[in-house]
Amino acid sequence: MARELEGKVAVVTGAASGIGLASTDALLAAGARVVLVDRDDVALTTVCGERGEAAIPLVIDLLDSKACSTLVQQALARTGHIDIFHANAGLYVGGDLIDADTAAIDRMLNLNVNVVMKNIHDVLPHMIERRTGDIIVTSSLAAHFPTPWEPVYASSKWAINCFVQTVRRQVFKHGIRVGSVSPGPVISALLADWPKEKLLEAKQSGSLIEASEVADVVLYMLTRQRGTTIRDVVLMPTNFDL
Structure with missing residues (x-):
């Protein structure tokens, strides 16, 4: 593989597993140094130990607002600059709204929406100063x-889609690209919260994709010429039927 991101520094949240880990591996293979952000200290230590010095662990519970506010500062202290920020960490709440735990709704909306907005808010001044960056x-x-079957989760992602599209229009004049990757069902820990009948149906029909396939799209987005922004990519299993 061509090392198209040689010399770049990336930050990936939710990096110890799933899409975050697959994205990390793709970035490392392309030559980037990667700050892996996750709350799971043990998993993060193991993952980074297996990937060498270019994988830099940063243990943060993003649902702790005080700790969350230190993310960019801590990443910069370790690397000196940030070229790429992949806001990946998320939670899932599925099923009928009436059955949902309201505390779980709060946690999911906080991580899927508020934390994404706060992390990007915090990294933007650095990228604006450097007049370059990818989010x-x-x-x-x-x-x-x-x-x-997932009104709460879907609503959080609709909000993020609006956020991506509006923030992109605010910051492109600073040389910053903003985009999102929108996968269908991915084989990851998030599916553990799917309704059992829906998960079984998806598995039997071949309606799931691998996290590495999402990472391939992330890398494609990052390696376009600077004059091109891939604002959103929707990818799904060929057999997936809404």
């Missing part, structure tokens, strides 16, 4: 279709 947000196919 990618992990959204979802649910951001493009009113998915009946």
Whole structure:
């Protein structure tokens, strides 16, 4: 693989597993140094130990607002600059709204929406000063279709889609690209919260994709010429039927 991101520094949230880890691996293979942000200290230590010095662990619970506010500062202290910020960390709440735990709704909306906005708010001054940068947000196919079995989760991703599209228009004049990747069902820990019948149906029909396929799209977005922004990519299993 061509090392198209040689010398770049990336920050990936939710990096110890799933799409975050797959994105990290793609970035490392392309030559970037990556700050892996996750709250799971043990998993993060293991993952970074297996990937060498270019993988830099940063243990933060993003739902702790005080700790969350230190993310960019801590990443810069370790690397000196940030070229790429992949806001990937997220939670899932599925099923009928009436059955949802309201505390779980609060946690999910906080991580899926508020934390994404705060992290990007904090990294923008650095990127604006340098007049370059890439921001990618992990959204979802649910951001493009009113998915009946996950109204809470889908709503969080609709909000993020609006955020990506509006912030992009504010910051492109500073040389900053903003985009989102919107996968259909991905084989990851988030699916553990899917309704059992829906998960079984998806597995039996071949309606799931690998996290590495999402990472391939992330890398494609990052390696376009600076004059081109891939604002949103929707990818789904070929057999997926809404």
